[in-house]
Amino acid sequence: MRAVVTGLGVAAPSGLGTGAHWKAALDGRGAIGPVTRFTADAYPTRVAGQVDGFEPAEHLPSRLLPQTDHMTRLALVAADEALADAAVDTASQDAYGMGVVTAASGGGVEFGHRELQNLWNRGKEYVSAYQSFAWFYAVNTGQISIRHGLRGPSGVLVAEQAGGLDTLGQARRHLRRGTPLVVAGGVDGALCPWGWVAQVSTGQLSTVDDPGRAYLPFAAGAPGYVPGEGGALLVVEEAEAARARGVHRVYGEIAGYAATLDPRPGSGRPPGLERAVRNALADADVAPGDVDVVFADASGVVGRDREEAAALVAVFGPGGVPVTAPKAGTGRLFAGGGSLDAATALLALRDGVIPPTPNVPCADPGYRIDLVTGAARELPLRTALVLARGDGGFNSAVVLRGGDAR
Incomplete structure (x- = not known):
């Protein structure tokens, strides 16, 4: 059994739609700016990656608008694009042979925040009945x-x-259990006061107001990360089922995957990222020397950047593989960040080009990594490693193999 990706859908600060996002990524164009979704003047962090120009009514039926949070609207648009990109006619397929797996951090936080305001200021009669599910993380x-x-x-x-x-x-x-097709990925966002204070409480947010200097992963003196909204959804199919369906294009294969959990702070045990990388490579039957590019988690927090760089050096050697972090141009998209990096990595494999890390002139030499900065780097690419680390000790690694895997 081989899991192949046949469709991509993107809704991100870098662009609404896969084409717009990929162009921005190749250009190294940043999409971080002052927060406009709410008044952030009183908060220490006042910049974010926002999906500008998104008009839900242009993409979704009116009946969905009152019952959906902003992030769900973005997710629905991304799913529409991914299924259309894969040329899936869902009406002609077995409904029970198609599933959905998404990732979330807190659910429809902005919707919930608005309804709490209604409850507090106007009374229970003004709380939407859709609150019962619109906030839910699923x-x-x-x-x-x-x-x-x-x-x-x-x-x-x-x-x-x-x-x-x-x-x-x-x-x-x-x-592997017999479902032919799954829509998978994450589209997330919590750009509202309720979501904002949760991020501020981590102590990891950048307090720099200049969008071009606010999020500088792997740079010397990196000031922390910038939150963003959006993500990507992917159509994942069993290769033989995709062939039988007459699929017209395959972006690549999910060749390996692994996840680990960091030990309790103060335990003296090492972080789990290196183990996740090695396990994912073993799952894909890929040697470190076969990896052509790494899409890094790129925290932008000095200690966490140091841990990630150390894991990369331990596996690949100093400067042993090109590393990139396009998310420096979008901000960290919560549960949407990993899947957006996976989609970007598949596009890089398709076109043989590594997008640069926006705004970062060079990596801190002490990290000993080959960070792609300045301009895109053209290389023959066959295998990509995508990394993501979640607050709370989560580590995940995915190995993607490019080419038409039909």
């Missing part, structure tokens, strides 16, 4: 399933930034 899975009639095995994973990659591992498990 809501994206449910709404995508209903919209497209996908009744197969489905679920949601909560592992913060790592969750977007975990969905790909879970999709592959469903394929």
Whole structure:
């Protein structure tokens, strides 16, 4: 059994749609700017990666708008694009042979925040009945399933930034158990006061107001990370089933996956990222020397950047593999970040080009990694490693193999 990706859908600060995102990534164009979704003047962090120009009514039926959070609307648009990209006619397929697995961090936080305001300021009569599910962390899975009639095995994973990659591992498990097709990935966001204070409380957010200097992963003196919204959804199919369906294009194969959990702080045990990398490579039957590019988690927090660089050096050697972090241009997208990196990595494999790390002039030499900066780097690419680390100790690694795997 081989799990192949046949469709991509992107809704991110770098662009609404896969083409717009890929162009911005190749150009190294940053999409971080002052927060406009709410008034952030009183908070220490005042910049974010936002999906500008998104008008839900242009993409979704009016009946869905009152019952959906902003992140769910983005997820529905990304799912529409992914299924169309894969040329899946869901009406002609077995509804129970198609599933959905999404990742989330907190659910429809912005919707919930608004309804709490209504409750506090106006009374219980003004709280929407849709609050019962619009805030729920599994809501994206449910709404995508209903919209497209996908009744197969489905679920949601909560592992913060790592969750977007975990969905790909879970999709592959469903394929191995006999489900031919799974929509997988994450589209997330909590750009509202309720979501903002949760991020501020971590102490890891950048307090730099200049969008071009606020999020500088692997740079000397990196000031922390910038939150963002959006992500990507991928259509994952069993290779033989895709061939039987007459699939017209395959982006690549999910060749390996692994996840680990960091030990308790103060235990003296090492972080789990290196083990996740080695396990994913072993799962894919790939040697370190076969990896052509790494899409890094790129925390932007000095201690966590140091841990990730140390893991890469331990596995690949100093400067042993090109490393990139396109998310420096979008911010960290919570559960949407890992799947967006996976989609970007598949596009890189397709076109033989590594997008640069925006805004970072060079990596701190002490990290001893070959960070791609400045301009895109053209190379023959066959295998990519994508990493994600979630707050709470989650580590995930996915190995993607490019080429037409039909």
